[in-house]
Amino acid sequence: MEKSNISRRSVLQVGGAASLAAAIGLAAGQPASASALLGSKPKATEILDLGPAVVQFSLMSGLLVGDVLYIGSRNLEPVRIIAFHVPTGKVIGQTELSNGHSIQTLAADPSGRYLYAGVLQKSTGTLPNLFRWDLNSLGTKATAIGYIGDRDVRDISVAPNGRLYAVGGGSSTAPALWEYNPATGQVASLGIPDAGATLARAVAATDATVFFGAGSTLNGGSGASRACLYAYDTASRKFTNVTPSEILPDPSIRDLAVVGDKLVVSSAGSLENAKMAALSLANHSSYALTISEGKVAKSFAVMGDNVYFANETGLLAYSLASNTIAAVPYQGPSLGEIWGVDVLGGKLLVTSGYGFIAEIDPVTGTTKTTDLGEAGAPSDPQSVMGIAAGAGYVYVGGNGVIARRSLKDGQVTNMRAPGEAKDAIVVDGALYTGQYSGQGIWSYDPRNGKPITQVADFPKEQNRPLDVCWDDSNKLVLVVAQADTEGGGSLWTYDPRTGKKGFFVNPVDETQLVRAVASRDGVAYLGGGLPDLGGAGTVVAFDPVKGKELWRIDPGQNSGVAALAVQGKYLYGVSRKGTVFVIDLPQRKVVHQADITSVSYGFAALVTNRGAVYGVSNTHVFRFDPKTFEVATVVADIDGAWYSGSHINNDEDGYLYTMRGRNLVRINDHPRR
Template sequence: MTNTHLSRRTILQAGGTVGLAAALGLSGTGAANASGLPAGRPGSGPEILDLGPAVVQFGLMSSILVGDVVYIGSRNVEPVRIVAFHVPTGKIVGQTELATGHSIQTLTADSAGRYLYAGILQKSTGPQPNLYRWDLRSLSAPATPIGRIGDRDVRDLSVAPDGRLYAVGGGSATAPALWEYDPATGVIANLGIPDAGATLARAVAATDETVFFGAGSTLGGGGSAGRACLHAYDRASRTFAPVTPTEMLADPSIRDLAVLGDKLLVSSAGSTEQSKVALMDPKDPGTYALATSIGKTAKNFAAIGGHVYFANESGLCDYSVASNSISQVDAGGPALGEIWGVDARDGKVLVTSAYGFIAEIDPETGDSMVTDLGEAGAASTAQTVMGIAAGGGFIYVGGNGVIARRRAKTGEVTNLQAPGEAKDAVVVDGVLYTGQYSSQGIWAYDPRSGKPIHQAADFPAAQNRPLDVCWDAENRLVLVVAQSDTEGGGSFWTYKPRTGAKQCFVNPIDDVQLVRAVATRDGVAFLGGGLSSLEGAGTVVAFDPVAGRELWRIEPQMGAGLAALAVQGRHLYGLTRKGGLFVIDVPKRRIVHRADISALSRGFGALVANRGRIYGVSDTTVFRIDPKTFAVSTVMAGTDGGWYSGSHITNDESGYLYTMRGRNLVRINDHPRR
């Protein structure tokens, strides 16, 4: 793969903690001491310092070219918005804000180029709209809601030549359906669920006669979940027919669809195999040419002559129709990171990167011109965040395509480009190690070296979602646990920085449980399992990370999968996703305490050992656990944590705790009574 590098447009988010703190009107210690909190004394209570927005960048998740304007949908920033980037001038010429959702994964326009449709991702199901329309004749007027599909999230949209809009998505309790919006009547209709085993639909493409529906098990795979399925919906007879290319049936899902001229482009999402691309006759779906792609992703198609350009996880690919072959485009500019838009204009390929820029690439020469969207006028605002780590004088916070590196003494923030998302991380001897989603393995960054962040170790691509990272000081190993979105189950990884040696143990608990949490004591790794849903109990396994074998296991019998594990002294603390707390006496291998703390924690909470105690965080509360009585008390309430995929809490060498309050990073200096 191509290693990412530090942006030549290094971004300074904040000049200093004092200025930020004063501007934000802080509670607790306020801005009195930006370089370090006072040591305090036992019983003086927690001191809380608001460090300001944690990750600031224009986050994006979709784009489409209409005429000379690229319309770009935001990701994980508030408010949700669409910006209009005018290619000839390189400037943002319009913006509209949406009233609901957290991200826009799909945009499409009608054939006349008058209306732009947007489908949003939501935090929860409900009556709020998830479909919007923007009249491109008047960019000063806001986009308006047109209703909602019954699935929580809208993942893809397509407009038929007659103006009817088709939508697909997922995230609800039922399998995804095909939805139709008729602009003449304003009615949104459910046209049916073509595959009851699918967990997510990410692709739709409409012609005059047929709507193609692509789905599978990209999220929530394994077990009885369906695999890649492509269905053709006959608009006249209102019936579905399966038309999945035989070579794609074993893949997790259909990833993308596009009508290009008189052909249909179909791609699958790869997992244990490479992704595939098929060039299909939409009137005769059994007639197609198929090529094996490069990598596990193939999305966002744009045609120039006899070539179709699309994105994979490494950059831009070229599908030659004549030779039915795929090659990687060697673009000479910066790393493109995760790509959310590929369009064709005047013989050039326009690439919209999650790093926050538009690249105009000449496919013949590889020459590229890059425009930073922030410099073009797109407002950079605080994202929801992923993992968090601290040490060596820095605090690191992961976002989408970015890791914010904050200097502890001055508050200066530099954005490091990193592909995907740093789901969790740990700092060891001043070096940052991240578990990088999706299928990116472990990345490393040493701020003293002057070298860019880079991939330190890769692992099987199907083990795509790292969930927890910790350091085994006894064996000098970085430990990571992961979930397989497509195959079910999960894995346990080890990486030795000194030698580069790595190991991967697939399904170390069983063939159903993902591995959500990891902690370590005296060279033994403790793995916490569960299911991707809230149902099903989790198991704790003691594992030898060097020999690669199970030592013993305990069923906590708390009725839920694990959210977090942490070790303090002889005790292993566990937190479940339904708010159960348990404590295991490790030498005796038995549970010595159980409690219901669901009033404080529910969902993906986190735990950390600090100053002789265990601290936890949820979406609402930072709490501590007494090491003798196991009593739980609140440290900070009302966090409303701006997390994207579960709460996190970490500490540095001085014993300061770091977590989120809203979208701001906070530092906590706690002094509980002894």
Template structure:
């Protein structure tokens, strides 16, 4: 997100005067900037409170009349117990490690709940926990650690043995076993050495089923959907993947129902699929395509399989092979838990509510988890966008709208994650992960955000949003998690016409960053794989959809692009490990490089405001001198709580917005240039 045109000297002086008046009217924390270029500066920071607060969730499992729900992107991680008869949260337990809980499983007795952790980095701590539901006031205890950093799914065999799958970047996922009798965690092997992530596991007395693929880090030879049967007696793996599913990027979910195994996929270039396999003869199966991008949250009642897709709830009849929508009056959003019991489907929404759907009566009851007693706390955040009235902060399945006049904060609902955003003429535009395309929200007209434009579903991860004022186009750089590479999306705010240009850099590099000048889009390439080119810059005509020229960065800048911004004739860029470069766009050459790892150790974002380019990293807010390109620290140790990389944006007056810890802050900087 960045301003596409530099601010003139007269505008800069006027903005500076307005800044002084505004500063006098608000409570501000003032600190001198640590300048390493020209002269002193005054930096004023206004704390606007938590960026986004909610009880976000990533898993749910019904055990008797309790729905256990795992938190998402909250610290500390926790599991809450929602009591269906009273519709209240009656207990909770804090796990404390990682940031999210995606995997929950109960033992056959219903006494023990197992929970698996997701982390941003390998903390070297236990990632498998057990909670005794017979004594819920006693905290869950750590019982082991898999070497795959993240646990994505758990299954408990009839004899109480626990199986776990997940992944860690750069390594193929393994099957793990926890034996409650010995307390040991054992690695059972890696069935698919080309897989990047295992998403699902199921277990019987004799067999463990392992589902994997490339939902993340696809392309570059990574496997597609794969299903393996592990024989518990012989300790051997057998590939039992239905050929009809092999084009999908990943197995998504498994469920053992009587003498059958239900299998689902996450789709990409094709819709997701549902298969029912005979456990006695796995070569005997049926595969049914769906209309969704993903099939998950499998549950069953006899011959009827219920599941969630990105289009809501559906049922599948194993007798007549038909898929039928399940009626629900409202928007369930992203569903993270689905269970059937006594004629009722209980669906747990990423919007932080529990929906009880009476299938016979056709009626539903919705309970918001916050008012029911779920702990509401600040999340790590995603995209930020601002104008004269509102600042928007992205979270999981929600966007917080901060009213700058009243200080009131309202949580808006939007599925997935607003990875980046831009406000234009008072209207919010976002890039929504995963496979949600672009969304929009007009505070004068809309009750909630809604989808503006869909793009190819495999181009699922939008990363950077900016506005091309010359061509009146919104520009979005994106990544394909499943296929590799990426794309540039364009959307005309004037005509509503959209376009997607696939792999404009090359077949390996995604589009990490986008900047614009005089109607030309500048694309910053990045490569998440270990080999191949990275950091290529491409000048692109977003109207004609063609490359104008390209430039490879110097060998000293060995990592991919993290952020781009334009000031005057110069294109500024940061790499993913603090490398800095400046390109003179008139001669198409790199004219300056520097190593700024001290202030920018990893991912970064940049914005142009009041004639100065600012950058933010996980640790520091900084600026660049427009003449010498020297870096100056604006706010040291800002340490924003970011979920998927830092962001910074500016409003129409040039005031900056970013995160300090979990709090949104406004920064008014007056450098002496």
């Protein structure tokens, strides 16, 4: 696969007039000429390929070994590790892995010869999710060493004796502690220490003890465990709960590191700020603890007495001697989401999710940055999040970036934005996004020349926005969200005219997240559900100004709502198990339901366009007849490269925008009247 090296400041030239002539195809797979698209009476559904949606070197981990920083990619295919030589500021090698979509964790063996990597993957099974790269020969490819039974590897640690320990989650069972023995080549489960945990994100090992940190980072609430720290004795092969009592209310353990004779522990904050603790390795009940700044505390690096780490806005230093935390002076650009903190030559090396490396003097804060694209990192199309279109632009959310595409000339500009734009809309030319994680609503107006900025914030535990729509009667941006660690969800409102915001927690109930929102005549229709496929899926009619429930109905799908849309007097809903239901709003009753698993199962999105409701799933674009509600395929095998569920949106001219593979496509469809 040919790679292109594109800086974060570069502009990718795609689409435009050239695309009209070269990239048009019919839904049936037959070629179409530009004149067919531009003609006054097109007869069939036309698809215009606008090219790769989001192009960058996206990353999710960083680890220094010697003077080379190894960086794991995120949402790129194939997944890869690059080797960035710090003294020269150049990428000097890379390797591609045979499986996975992202690398969240890296670790080196005690000799520094081997680099281990654990990957996140799309499905459970027996494909490898643990790999090893021989750093003495960067030209050789990393090899698979096996797999842990948990789908995603979230953290790995190598003990001084060379044994590798891994933790993660994403499978149907609670997370286990896993061990790889390089002497035998075997990967084995050492057991599940906490049956109520939903995800393990931290592990640290000595020869005698392995520490396992978990909790309810995902799928919290409903009886899921909170923060839990276990010590596994390698001799007795038994687990002991050693969680500091002050950390127990927090949702999970976030990071661990062995520092001298202490274990440094951080919790993930939610209702409270994150906490830092230093436990004695000799006596786990003896520890010092302090409250940190912000909700995040991860990526530990030791220099002298200080443990440096990242929160959601920058760098902090935890003094082991005084048990205090202080901000690190910093003079430089926003670091965005930080995926690695290391120490070299008295400087801090920060791996930024914005695609650059920052060398920071921890005393003065002076900073040197190196753009990884300019250093030789390969930039490729990534899987994406939300899509919005209007006023001559299409916006596509990626990791730490929103790609803005001009429909006039095809130019694409990557705009930095923290986290991920999970969904978005364009209203009167301005973009409004729901930003994960816990970033609230952000806005960008291409007419004023200002960068994208946060316009409304909300409680951090309401961290995962899922759907955004416009309430034209009340002139409000509506966003619905999921609280990953606490369970339930919320409705957010924002008035662009006044800047006033509203917030309503658990408008469905205390367990259902709010996955979908649609609006008609000033009423917000909210679609509930649980994180998994089954269970409740209540629809609630809600006054977004007064914060008052008007009525509710259970459509009887035995599944969460995936998407909602209003056309005329009807509210259309698609469930995550692949059914459609239609509610007559004046009568407040379900008047139609049908199985649509042939075109949709799991995540989906709906939009009203040209008098009909359109939908997209991971596989199809489809349309409902406004009279009979019958479903019809518009584009088969769309197979969009989505990171967290499919999306579809439209512009003022009635063009639809979604993904086909890793490319953005524009669909011109003409529903029957």
